[in-house]
Amino acid sequence: MFLKPYRPKSSAALKGSESKKFRQRLEAAYPHVPVDQLVPAKAAVTQLKILTHGGVQSVVYCVEKQPMFFELDGGQLVPTLYTLWAVPDILPYFTTHEGVLPKLSNGADLMLPGVVPLGVGLSMYGHYKKGQLMAVNLTNNKSAVGVGQLARSSDELYMCGGHGVAVKMLHLFGDKLWSHEPSLVQQIPMVKTKALSVDDFPALGAETERKKVATPTPSAPVTFSSVAQTEELETNTAALSLDDQQSQDSSDEEPDEDVSPEAILKNAFLSALKNNGKKLPLPLLTSNFYRLYVVTEAAEPIDLKKTRYKKLSNFLAEMVDQGFIVVREESKGVDKIISVDLEHPEVVNFITDVKANEANGAASETPLFHSELKEMYVVTDATAAFFTKLNFKRGEGIPAGQIKKIVREYVSKHGLLNPLTKLVQPDETLTSLYGNREASLSEMCSLITSKMEHSYQMCSGKDTSGKPLIQMSLATRSGNKKVTLVSNIEAYGIILAEFIKLCKQGAAASTSVVKLPHQKHEQLQIQGNQVRFVHTLLTETYKVPPKCILGLELAKDGKKKRK
Structure with missing residues (x-):
């Protein structure tokens, strides 16, 4: 239901x-x-x-900008993943097996x-x-x-003989609602689990004692961190979150003391x-415009x-004087906006914050980043002795595709490969890990990963490790026109079509894509010096x-920011 981008129709803050x-x-x-815990x-x-x-058509209810419930036809309220993570036993x-998630x-x-x-029977x-x-x-x-609806009753599922659809998925980890x-x-x-048994999943047909969950502060959104003190949960999220994103998010949430209330309002x-300019239902009451559109776009309460x-x-009145809008008085005390100037230079050059843009339903149908579900293995206590020698920490997630590369480098560095048998002769660390026996590289990888935790992580272009640098340069084209060339953007997961759109809007300059011979990624060409x-x-x-x-030194002012 939410795997592909949805189109927002309206966004409104609920009154008391x-x-x-x-x-x-x-x-x-x-x-x-x-309910006080969730809302x-x-x-x-x-x-x-x-x-x-x-x-x-659907309705999504967000609490402090975080989606917590959405509606189905008929008005049934469905909890999102964030709600399920905060109150696990709500449903x-x-x-299912981990290999089914992709x-x-x-x-x-x-x-x-x-x-x-x-169970049985x-x-x-x-x-x-x-x-x-x-x-x-x-x-x-x-x-x-994920969360969905049963395609058949439990009795019908039993009679299907192990075939057919069990759950019609509505909302899933990694989709646009997430x-x-x-x-x-x-x-x-x-949330670690033991070998499967009926006691591990009492929600499948048995009423159990509800878990006691720590109540978050009223002003804070309900997140998994607000229930991290649950008595039964032994959590380890270090490997399942992007460190760069966490540090970025924490800095985003800190209030900017230098931003004045007037600047927040103007932005x-x-x-x-x-x-929303092209979608405004003009003429529009000024009070409705402020409540439905301006307030929901604010980074902080106004x-x-x-x-x-x-x-x-x-x-x-000041915005009218500056030429942004035209307001007409319909009757005494009733003002309506009758037109807006979307070609105003400040509007054209204004780049909306991605966070506020998506939080209030104004996101483009095309997201900014490509994203993918990445298979991960988490370093456990049993494998820590091996991976700490390679600068990995306990609880750190390692992409499945890198395990064999890491093992090969370790074997090569310590000279453990027998040139005659092509088998790995274990050293002291490997012996403590899987025993004193020779094994091929593939067998060795299987033995190591069998002692690690298997998980998944939704990744995007924000992970910059091992990626080529973005190169900006200047060139001249026909008529001695200067253009800015940008390479390696797509290597960071950036969707080129959306980036071009922002360049055209923000720089008001012609932007095109140039395909370079013998190269995987395309080059972006922007008219003028737009470094x-x-x-x-x-x-x-x-x-x-x-x-x-x-390439920042090529900017018009010739100055490069010093660290």
Whole structure:
């Protein structure tokens, strides 16, 4: 349902009475869940109406910008993964093998052969009705990776003989709803599990004592960190989250003391015009424009009384004077915006913050980064002696494709390969790991990975390790026109079409793609000297580290930022 980009139709903050009704709906749908934990009384709740890629209309409810529930036809409220990670027992679970997750990420439903039965006879799939909401987790991790609806009742699943669809997937780890707010994105929390037994998954048909979950502060969004103190959970998320992203997110959440209330208000106003200008239902009440569009675009809560304008009418009057909008007084005290100037230079050159853009439903149908589900192996205590010699830490995740390369380098460095038998002669470290016997490189990799934890991680272009540097240069074309050339952008997972769009909007310059012979990646050509603009776009919007970009000294002012 959310694997492909959805199109936002409207976004509105719920009033106090509307938020109360929403909380009452949750209490009726999930009476065993403490609603105050998921939707604190003073939390900002946003209702986002969307149209999915398949043409299905839905409503997503966000709490402090984080998607927590979405609606199905008929008004049924479905918890998102963030809700399931905060309150794991809100839904019953079906368990599948870890190798099934990539297939689900490609759009497949959970088939009956992939479901791990936890009982025998008629109770092997629980006692559920057709259409029952089900969470899906993995054999090696109790945390949910998806949520869907039962395609058949439990009795019908038993009678299918192990064939057919078991769960029609609605929402999955890695889809567009999971990445709705980039600054709050989380990887799958690692909740270790023992060998499967009925006791491990009591939610499949047995009522159990509810887990006691730590209550987050009312002003904070409900995230997995707010329940990390759960008595039964032994978590280890170090290997399942991007370190660079974590440090970036923590810095994003810190308030910028240098930003004035007026600047926050002006940026939210420009962002509202940039993201929604063509979709504004003009004429539009000024109060509705402020409440539905400006407030939802603000990076921080806006308090008009703390600005020099004091009132909304004073701020809009200044925007009228500057030529952004035209306001007409319909009747006494009733003002409406009748037109907006989307060609205003400040609007054209304003680059909306990606975080605010996507959080309020104004995201482009094309995301900024390519993303992929990467298979990982986590360094355990049993393998720590081996991997710490190679500068890996306990709990660190290693891509599956790199394990063999790491092992080969270790064997070569210590001269452990027998030239006659082509088998690895174990040293003291390897002997303690899998015993004193010779093995081939492939067997050695299998022995090592069998003692590691298997998991998955959703990765994007933000991981810069081992990637070529982005190169900016200047050249002249016909008519002695200067152009800016940018290479290796796609190596960072950046989607070129979206990058070109931002260049055309921000730099107001013609942008094209040049295919270079004998090279995998394409080169971007932008009219004029746009080195400074491209560097700012890459570092501020795409969060590419400055050390990964070459050519800033070619900027118009000839100055290079010193560290």
